[in-house]
Amino acid sequence: MIASYEALHEARTALDTPLFAGLPGDISTSFEFFPPRSDKMEAQLWEAVTQLAPLAPSFVSVTYGAGGSTRERTHGTVARIIAEAHLPAAAHLTCVDATKAEIRDVAEQYWEAGVRHIVALRGDMGEPGAAFVPHPDGYASAADLVAGLKAIAPFEISVAAYPETHPDAISAQSDIDNLKRKLDAGATRAITQFFFEAETYFRFRDKLAAAGITAPVLPGILPVSNVAQARKFAGSCGAAFPAWMDGVFTGLDNHPGTRQLVAATVAAEFCRRLYAGGVRDFHFYTLNRAELAYAICHLLGLRPQTSALENAA
Numbered sequence: 001m002i003a004s005y006e007a008l009h010e011a012r013t014a015l016d017t018p019l020f021a022g023l024p025g026d027i028s029t030s031f032e033f034f035p036p037r038s039d040k041m042e043a044q045l046w047e048a049v050t051q052l053a054p055l056a057p058s059f060v061s062v063t064y065g066a067g068g069s070t071r072e073r074t075h076g077t078v079a080r081i082i083a084e085a086h087l088p089a090a091a092h093l094t095c096v097d098a099t100k101a102e103i104r105d106v107a108e109q110y111w112e113a114g115v116r117h118i119v120a121l122r123g124d125m126g127e128p129g130a131a132f133v134p135h136p137d138g139y140a141s142a143a144d145l146v147a148g149l150k151a152i153a154p155f156e157i158s159v160a161a162y163p164e165t166h167p168d169a170i171s172a173q174s175d176i177d178n179l180k181r182k183l184d185a186g187a188t189r190a191i192t193q194f195f196f197e198a199e200t201y202f203r204f205r206d207k208l209a210a211a212g213i214t215a216p217v218l219p220g221i222l223p224v225s226n227v228a229q230a231r232k233f234a235g236s237c238g239a240a241f242p243a244w245m246d247g248v249f250t251g252l253d254n255h256p257g258t259r260q261l262v263a264a265t266v267a268a269e270f271c272r273r274l275y276a277g278g279v280r281d282f283h284f285y286t287l288n289r290a291e292l293a294y295a296i297c298h299l300l301g302l303r304p305q306t307s308a309l310e311n312a313a
Contacts, residue, residue, distance in 0.1 A: 023301030035073035054304030064092035094123025194222035223292035
């Protein structure tokens, strides 16, 4: 956390000057993708990877479907990103419908493919609202999964955090306690579920500090261009969807270009507020599109470096 004087100076600068003037580009980024389900989606994904690679992300991650439904596609996507884009890539792995032996097999395959970073999640059962039921021979929690993966290989491990509390948690404090168990089991960092108000993250950060949690907790950013889709996502994970956002996007259904411009403006201001509060690491949920994440990073002062793809040429 930055010192009080620096925080006040940064806040004053954000209020008294153009929001994005003079930012030094001292941020670190990471990007999340999902495995493609068709050749067209494969091309779209690779275009996004190619556009974002010059920003030199600290890592990119590839999601994993409920119950391991995209296991092979996740593995293939991660392996390709490592081999062709030469980016550090993390694979998502969940406890759902998998035995410990099956998870060991998947983890060993990842290690052999050059994957050194796992995003370890409990996972959801696939049906909205369905209670999580651990496999009889599997891991009962994300903390157990983290410990199991660390016993298989010296993976770097990221876990999930919930600024507005996981829907299954008994209380906000029990959710924080669960996060601490995951970190104590060997996780390197946490990545938050998306949220839409900077103060949500700052309050969460203060609670984590009070709980003695010092590991990095990256804010997960979901740039919104499709309000209905974002509202659906928010409803499934317990994130509050601000009422003002409806008004901002009203009337733009048939204006996709304008909608993208508005989306970039809203998301960039949100990230600028986080930056003013000392945040320097941002994790973007890209939905396999690069434009919004790239625009936000640019406004935050980040400029492209030589692309890993160019280095490989």
